[in-house]
Amino acid sequence: MSILSLQAVRKEYRNVVAVDDVSFEVPEGSLFGLLGPNGAGKTSLIRIITTITMADSGQVLFNGELLNRKHIELIGYLPEERGLYRKMKVGEHLLYLAQLKGLSFADAKSRIKTLMERFEIVDWWNKKIEELSKGMQQKIQFIATIVHGPKLIILDEPFSGLDPINTNLMKDVIFELNNNGTSVIFSTHRMEQVEEICEHIILINNGKNVLEGTVSDIKDKYKEGIFRIEFEGALPEDLNNHFAVVSDTDHEVLIKAEAGMSPNDLLRVLLDRGFLIHGFQEVRPSLNEVFIRTVNSLGHE
Amino acid sequence: MNKLWLIFKREYSVRVRKRTFIIATILMPIAIAALAIGSGYITAMGADAEKKILVKDDSGIFKASDVDHRNLIFTFSESEINSLKESYGEEDYDLLVYIPPFNDLSLTTHDVEYFSHEKPGIVQLERIERVIAAAFKEYKIQSSNIDRDLYDSFGMSIEMESKTTEDGAEGSGSGKTAAIIGTILGFVMGILMYMVILIYGQMVMRSVMEEKISRIAEVMISSVRPFQLMMGKILGVGAVGLTQLGIWMILIPVVLTVVPLFVPGLDSGSMTDMSSAGASAEAIQQAAEGGFDLGLIIDEFMRLNWLMIIPVFILFFLGGYFIYSSVFAAIGSAVDEDLGEAQQFMLPVILPVILAFMIMMSTIENPNSGLAVFGSIFPLFSPIIMPARLPFDPPMWEIALSLFLLIATTLLFIWLSGRIYRVGILMYGKKITFRELGRWMFTKI
16 A cells, blocks of 8 residues: 555646656655655655645545645655744744644644653753754754654655764654654655665656665666675686676675676685685665666766 | 634734834833923923013003913013113013003004013913903903903804715715814824835735745645735734734823823823824914814714724725735745845835825825825725725715725735745745746746
8 A cells, every 4th residue: 555656747847847757656654765866856746745736747646545735734744944933932833833734732732742752852842943053943843744643754854964863863763653654755865874764765867757666676676796705715817707806805806797697606606716705795786876877877967 | 714823823923922012012102102291391391481571561551451371470560661671680580571652542563572681482472472462452342342242253263064965965064173183084094004004014024035034934835825824924914013003092092191190290281282293383372272172173073974984994904904915925925035136026016005195195185186086996095095085075986996996906916916925935046027926926836
């Protein structure tokens, strides 16, 4: 079951196609990465999903229903550009945003109290927003994003500007929510975070969907038959004849196998060559490499 | 609907709790009171301070009359005028007045001389002249053997009463006093509208700009419709304006009546005289002489068709506020942080307001001129001009037509502004032109 399903969604601004026939599914309860270079159309897509704008054509289904304003109470959105009313107090600000998401005053208040405890900021209720640092404001905005218990949260660069401790705190909360069934769409340029957090990704470039799938499938797809071998002894002289040696140090060599060669085939060839193999591992590309390669191969038009 | 209410509540409560709002709301009546007391006090000091006047009366007329007058103390002397000239200063007199002999009853002017070390005020001199003239008049009446009542009946006063010629219309019998009241009331209402549009309209604009700059807009728009956000703000700021006006309407009269009780030597009468717009020296004199009948003023004031004026004024108030503040909201959403850019768009908005204000000034002088009628019907002007015309009983159909156009225009402007707003509030880093704004009205988002 998909929490969100986009079907041939298209969005055009005056002379720019911001979203060009994009289709993808966000499985319910998944951690989903929405990736793409700057200006690829991520924000346009997010604005469509959050009902801020409407698609020119195509369909967006939320939980199987056509997306409509009713669903905004089931979605939480943390925009990349954060903003809060500077003159308001933390408590009343959170109450305001929570009530706008449809919570009753009492419900909103008790949920906010719980979340403030979770984020270790219980005594901030009467602080003014403008007295808080950027990172502190981000915590507040994150609370506002999740306070109404949305089924889907969309986080645009959620960790930018946070110190490592607070990054971890927020990550933990995200995982907790996810374990309880919340789906998360995660938009970022930080590939190591995507690799750490996301199960599924989609890569958007120039408004088009250029790559989609689970992280491990994509890595498999982009692997180039490169293996890392840790060894002891002398490398066989004729290794170069059989494989392309990518790099070569005292105890480690990276070799590129012929196309279609499985790890087992490779091992079989290597086993009786008179050197001791300590370690053997297929090298899969990092998402960072996949990202750069894909985007570069398409060109930045 | 519920969300609109939440937004309204926030916009209202945030502003009403602001220190600047509280200070302005309290300070304004205090400032007015201070001004009134100050000017009242100064006049009182100038006009009401006791003056000791030494009189050498060779006509014998003034001397014989009953010359008791509030704070002009006359003392008569028979000494030689030249020696008096030397001594009056040392004897602590402010003024020396010499009245030459008077023999010819048919004379209408009589020259009286005065001497003083300090130049006396014109108001003071005129008061002395009047006191002396009154004595001469009394003398003339008595020596001509004219019957007192007969004489008094010569002083005719004519009241112009307006009667409409329209069929079935009962003449309201409003006289000149009514016209004066109408003028003042019209002026006050017109100026109020002008201030409300400019001050609160721009408050809406600044607030929209802040929302856009601080990027809260995107968070808000993911929860509420842009239109709700815009209307919540316009309504909230409007309510703040009404609150402030309401407080002033109560506080200012209270301050003006209560404060004088604690200030010695001041009666509230002289203060309100002073604080009223055109408090010329002449008006004060007239009031002092009882030339203005307070009862008549109150009478005429109550005779105004308040049941019509108040609701119609409120409708025009709301219409004017909504038209202009929604345009200001649209401007605020379209521009970035650059206030200069905002100014470029504000000029064409403020222009009709200023134009309307100028037409309003001529309207109160001539409430039925073609210009006044046009101005009170044209919807961009009518919120300022129609209230100014209201005390002069404009024809019902004109009010109805004007209201109809105003409401239609208000809805149109709110709708168009909403169209611009929803695009502008999410648009960054783009120089906006008027053409661009026009396009926004009709694009999809």
